[in-house]
Amino acid sequence: xxxxxDIDAHYFExxxxxxxxxxxxxxxxxxxxxxxxxxxxxxxxxxFPKSTGDRKLFGRIxxxxxxxxxxxxxxxxxxxxxxxxDVVVISQRVLAFGVMDxxxxxxxxxxxxxxxxxxxxxxxxxxxxxTLLPAPYHDPEATVDLIERVADEPGIVGVCxxxxxxxxxxxxxxxxxxxxxxxxADLPVVFHTGGAGLDSFQSSGYEKFIETHTLGxxxxxxxxxxxxxxxxxxxxxxxxxxxxxxxxLFYVPMLMHRLxxxxxxxxxxxxxxxxxPSEYMKEIYYGTQPLEYxxxxxxxxxxxxxxxxxxxxxxxxxxxxxxxPPKVIEDLSFLSRAEKDRVLGGNAREVFxx
Amino acid sequence: MTDRVRVCSVEDLxxxxxxxxxxxxxxxxxFNVEGAFYAVENRCAxxxxxxxxxxxxxxxxxxxxxxxxxxxxRFSDRxxxxxPWHGWEYDLETGVHLGTDDVAIETYDVTTEDGxxxxxx
Numbered sequence: 107x108x109x110x111x112d113i114d115a116h117y118f119e120x121x122x123x124x125x126x127x128x129x130x131x132x133x134x135x136x137x138x139x140x141x142x143x144x145x146x147x148x149x150x151x152x153x154f155p156k157s158t159g160d161r162k163l164f165g166r167i168x169x170x171x172x173x174x175x176x177x178x179x180x181x182x183x184x185x186x187x188x189x190x191x192d193v194v195v196i197s198q199r200v201l202a203f204g205v206m207d208x209x210x211x212x213x214x215x216x217x218x219x220x221x222x223x224x225x226x227x228x229x230x231x232x233x234x235x236x237t238l239l240p241a242p243y244h245d246p247e248a249t250v251d252l253i254e255r256v257a258d259e260p261g262i263v264g265v266c267x268x269x270x271x272x273x274x275x276x277x278x279x280x281x282x283x284x285x286x287x288x289x290x291a292d293l294p295v296v297f298h299t300g301g302a303g304l305d306s307f308q309s310s311g312y313e314k315f316i317e318t319h320t321l322g323x324x325x326x327x328x329x330x331x332x333x334x335x336x337x338x339x340x341x342x343x344x345x346x347x348x349x350x351x352x353x354x355l356f357y358v359p360m361l362m363h364r365l366x367x368x369x370x371x372x373x374x375x376x377x378x379x380x381x382x383p384s385e386y387m388k389e390i391y392y393g394t395q396p397l398e399y400x401x402x403x404x405x406x407x408x409x410x411x412x413x414x415x416x417x418x419x420x421x422x423x424x425x426x427x428x429x430x431p432p433k434v435i436e437d438l439s440f441l442s443r444a445e446k447d448r449v450l451g452g453n454a455r456e457v458f459x460x
Numbered sequence: 461m462t463d464r465v466r467v468c469s470v471e472d473l474x475x476x477x478x479x480x481x482x483x484x485x486x487x488x489x490x491f492n493v494e495g496a497f498y499a500v501e502n503r504c505a506x507x508x509x510x511x512x513x514x515x516x517x518x519x520x521x522x523x524x525x526x527x528x529x530x531x532x533x534r535f536s537d538r539x540x541x542x543x544p545w546h547g548w549e550y551d552l553e554t555g556v557h558l559g560t561d562d563v564a565i566e567t568y569d570v571t572t573e574d575g576x577x578x579x580x581x
Contacts, residue, residue: 165515166542166549399506428546433507 192234200240201300204271229261277337351393388413
């Protein structure tokens with residue numbers, strides 16, 4: 107019997123910010139700010155910027171099953187719909203962290219109230235409902251404090267860092283205290299891209315969402331994966347489990363080959379690496395969503411180049427427009443039953459300690 | 461092979477409406493788009509999604525412009541159906557995916573006879 111774990115469904119804190127803000131101190135001005143910005147249509151973009159582009163294709167995508175996922179009671183319905191036994195929900199709001207460049211405390215305040223709220227009202231390990239700590243990586247010290255505070259909470263099973271927009275890139279030494287704290291706490295770090303700011307992810311002026319979504323999600327994960335690997339994060343924190351999610355799979359072998367070629371020519375730049383970048387990358391885990399529509403033979407080779415199915419964790423990304431059901435893995439004829447079971451849940455149980 | 465199937469009366473399927481029928485175990489959507497009838501299998505080529513429950517649009521065609529000028533987009537007269545799950549969009553008459561002609565959903569001929577909508581499997 108396959109036991110399925112979804113490692114990425116999104117919890118929409120829309121219309122709940124004011125409620126969540128009660129987890130901040132009464133005299134904390136951010137408590138009032140978050141409450142005031144609780145209108146999802148009007149004021150929120152000021153606090154949580156997002157890109158233009160109609161994800162739902164002007165009405166072409168309108169699923170009857172577009173279940174709400176912004177309340178604790180919504181989660182079991184979504185789990186039932188997807189057919190999963192366990193779910194790791196990820197904050198929707200955290201996706202904008204990469205483009206929050208105001209030098210204030212909104213990210214760390216939000217992260218604190220999010221984890222308090224989730225622990226008190228939402229996560230339920232007995233029912234297979236977990237979440238990730240949304241790392242306010244802009245402030246490593248605040249992130250470390252938060253990791254240490256919730257390390258023993260059974261409902262918090264990892265640390266989520268948004269790759270889209272993070273500067274300096276996430277292999278930079280300023281973030282190392284975060285990785286050290288996560289390793290000490292035995293919490294995996296999930297690098298997850300985000301759609302906020304997509305319109306100017308690198309060069310402003312793209313016209314279509316297909317351009318910005320394809321390239322933005324690709325380059326945000328590829329650039330951060332390069333930084334993390336080349337700056338030696340897997341080497342420096344050997345007991346830290348690292349995941350990269352939500353950019354599909356095909357970019358990973360491309361990056362492996364290109365980094366290896368450069369590594370062979372420029373080893374003096376990375377004397378602290380002991381082996382080819384691709385070898386470190388085969389120790390990293392990858393979320394499968396959005397799995398590319400593909401020739402099965404090509405996908406089989408891609409997975410083989412990445413180190414095999416043990417590196418892969420299925421994720422739905424529900425309820426986002428490009429979500430994947432478990433069927434995308436079930437339908438792959440080149441995977442054995444045991445391999446499918448690992449991708450759909452077994453690997454996640456090991457990595458997240460479920 | 462099923463013989464021709466009487467779907468419903470023409471009055472029961474006015475312009476802008478659609479119905480679903482069971483055709484030997486296959487769900488088929490029958491559409492009236494501005495007086496023209498179409499029928500496609502309710503199974504998206506992507507993940508078997510309920511394509512017939514999706515939005516009907518017109519295919520967008522572009523007018524070639526001079527170099528440096530913005531491409532002009534406008535709706536053609538060819539109706540399309542988009543799967544509500546992920547947006548895979550097909551020509552309603554041919555069933556062919558708008559983006560590539562090697563992906564298609566099943567289509568059926570539809571006519572009207574004696575005041576009835578008739579489908580030929």
